[in-house]
Amino acid sequence: MANYGCAADELQSLTGLLASTGMGLHNASLAGQFICHKLDDMSSQIAATKLAVDNTYLLFSAYLVFAMQLGFAMLCAGSVRAKNTMNIMLTNVMDAATGGIFYYLFGFAFAFARASTPIAS
Template sequence: MEPLTCSVSDLAPLFGSTAANNTSSAAATAAATYLCSRFSTISNSLSDTSHAVNNTYLLFSAYLVFAMQLGFAMLCAGSVRAKNTMNIMLTNVLDAAAGALSYYLFGFAFAFGSPSNGFIGHHFFGLKSIPSPDTDYSFFLYQWAFAIAAAGITSGSIAERTQFVAYLIYSSFLTGFVYPIVSHWFWSGDGWASPTRTDNLLFGSGVIDFAGSGVVHMVGGIAGLWGALIEGPRIGRFDHTGRSVVLRGHSASLVVLGSFFMVRVVRV
């Protein structure tokens, strides 16, 4: 919201201020000064209210996106064998923990470290110089929730077939390097395909991503596809003909409950 502006020199003539009458000029100046002070108070109040409303909506959206982690955890737990349930739940916690550290140190800078080139950002490492007039911690939290969502998508694709250390390396690399670069291309104002750039390289119009369907879900889906191709099928999850083994009742209920938590929120 643009702040309200007021100038004493512009208001004073409205009260009959003239150079020939010092008394009326002083009174008009005093009245104009008083009104301008009221305008400044109202402007500051509206600015603070607008900032609070915007941040509340942004944080609420971040919590909704983070709720997707619950969906991923329960969906994956219902899709694996009972003996591997603890392992798959731990990998979802690892996404949030390792992803937070890598995104804090490198990822946010690669994604939104403006000014930068069209490929990758190079400011705000370790959230240095934040908060700033354009960025604060609520925006970082919102983008971190998207980053770990991209990593969580892949965890189900390679479930029961990945060692803990290997998944730790994957999760840190995806949230700290791969996903941030892609999000920089489309969501940062400096990105080569950003719709806010008049000289963007994608048909002159750029990309308008809806709810992270391309930046988040496509990155996670492609990473999961390659992981599944490299790892191969889960032993014991499919029979000798390649058909899926029927889920037990409690596992099926977790799949349904996980799907319920797979919420999508329109990007602010």
């Protein structure tokens, strides 16, 4: 994610640019610091919003997966004789539990791992 704040060299060039407009060096320095502070605030707000949207999407997607699991259970229960319904329901519960365990063991790392080195393009 891009950082919208100012580094020290960027603040110096911004102060120099503002001072060249006839603002004075002290006022230009204060204006540059104010602008950089506002950019830092904007950057942190964008990061917080991105995190909230990502988490909401993840939770909604998980809800849809479990709702589909219920639909599959009803389909399977309707496809077999009444005496085998309990076995089919147990199979569906075990399927969901196994999927959750394997996501915990392997899937989370694939979904949220950070690349240690950038991929060359």
